[in-house]
Amino acid sequence: xxxxxxxxxxxxxxxxxxxxxxxxxxxxxxxxxxxxxxxxxxxxxxxxxxxxxxxxxxxxxxxxxxxxxxxxxxxxxxxxxxxxxxxxxxxxxxxxxxxxxxxxxxxxxxxxxxxxxxxxxxxxxxxxxxxxxxxxxxxxxxxxxxxx
Amino acid sequence: xxxxxxxxxxxxxxxxxxxxxxxxxxxxxxxxxxxxxxxxxxxxxxxxxxxxxxxxxxxxxxxxxxxxxxxxxxxxxxxxxxxxxxxxxxxxxxxxxxxxxxxxxxxxxxxxxxxxxxxxxxxxxxxxxxxxxxxxxxxxxxxxxxxx
DNA sequence: ACTCCAGTTGCAATCGAGTCGCATCTGAGC
DNA sequence: GCTCAGATGCGACTCGATTGCAACTGGAGT
Numbered sequence: 486x487x488x489x490x491x492x493x494x495x496x497x498x499x500x501x502x503x504x505x506x507x508x509x510x511x512x513x514x515x516x517x518x519x520x521x522x523x524x525x526x527x528x529x530x531x532x533x534x535x536x537x538x539x540x541x542x543x544x545x546x547x548x549x550x551x552x553x554x555x556x557x558x559x560x561x562x563x564x565x566x567x568x569x570x571x572x573x574x575x576x577x578x579x580x581x582x583x584x585x586x587x588x589x590x591x592x593x594x595x596x597x598x599x600x601x602x603x604x605x606x607x608x609x610x611x612x613x614x615x616x617x618x619x620x621x622x623x624x625x626x627x628x629x630x631x632x633x
Numbered sequence: 634x635x636x637x638x639x640x641x642x643x644x645x646x647x648x649x650x651x652x653x654x655x656x657x658x659x660x661x662x663x664x665x666x667x668x669x670x671x672x673x674x675x676x677x678x679x680x681x682x683x684x685x686x687x688x689x690x691x692x693x694x695x696x697x698x699x700x701x702x703x704x705x706x707x708x709x710x711x712x713x714x715x716x717x718x719x720x721x722x723x724x725x726x727x728x729x730x731x732x733x734x735x736x737x738x739x740x741x742x743x744x745x746x747x748x749x750x751x752x753x754x755x756x757x758x759x760x761x762x763x764x765x766x767x768x769x770x771x772x773x774x775x776x777x778x779x780x781x
Numbered sequence: 782a783c784t785c786c787a788g789t790t791g792c793a794a795t796c797g798a799g800t801c802g803c804a805t806c807t808g809a810g811c
Numbered sequence: 812g813c814t815c816a817g818a819t820g821c822g823a824c825t826c827g828a829t830t831g832c833a834a835c836t837g838g839a840g841t
Binding site: 562564566567584586588589595597599601602604605606608609612613614615616617618619620621622623624625626627628629632 | 710712714715732734736737743745747749750752753754756757760761762763764765766767768769770771772773774775776777780
Binding site: 782783784785786787788789790791792793794795796797798799800801802803804805806807808809810811 | 813818824826831835837838841
């Protein structure tokens, strides 16, 4: 299930420039981590990784930057079915939405892109006259291995 | 967008009996609230309503009962896109899953049942060989009125 | 290069949802 | 009724996230 994994690198920074958002040393570190992360960072991991690039980054700056990114629709916030506690996970918003599946057996997170999902969103927009800004489909269950 | 709103009343209590789960005064109050609630109760509201039926109900009992209901697959846990803070919302699990739409303008929560959603879940189960236990599709955006 | 200030930051205190340990209590099977 | 596994209330606690505030800084204007 390949995904359109990487947009242009530096894209988040570019967005900031376009929108006239001030670029600080700390934000640069945080954005770089977001851009290069494999996936599914929570705030604590993001903080730790960002501090390796700039030791001065503070927890509250991470949260404030995440809120900023969310407000601009540049990242998605995930729960991953609360498989590991109550916190949230973040990933760059890519071109296509994808479904997150969390295995209740082994904790693995899988992703899936589906035309039917796109069709479903189209139906919601049309039938409910609802303008979709953000959507999140999370599924909990058991992967092939854990189903045996 | 009509929903299969009400199952047989007292259904949650019946489930408890079937499964040999002890029925206490406090649980009776909490289940009654869950059964008669319109929808989308958070833990604090559930506590307040349950205390009107039985003043002795404690916050931790509400949380413990919610956890129990979740474990037995009798309720669904929702975030409703965190439109009102970080807490969770609960509703009885009905026959058919439905989509939750949260309006970022007016805060209204809408629901929608779709065959395409069922088809999508079928696709996930087949293509990913993933056995679905619970699924949650939440959409944030703007309703017809707020879109104007 | 210098100034300026709105916007940003670090820090520490705080909030609030949810959890836990423990002594006490109680439902339901005998 | 007795009994005791399981449930409860209470208070302390955890932990993710937020906030108030004084100090700092990016970058636009000169």
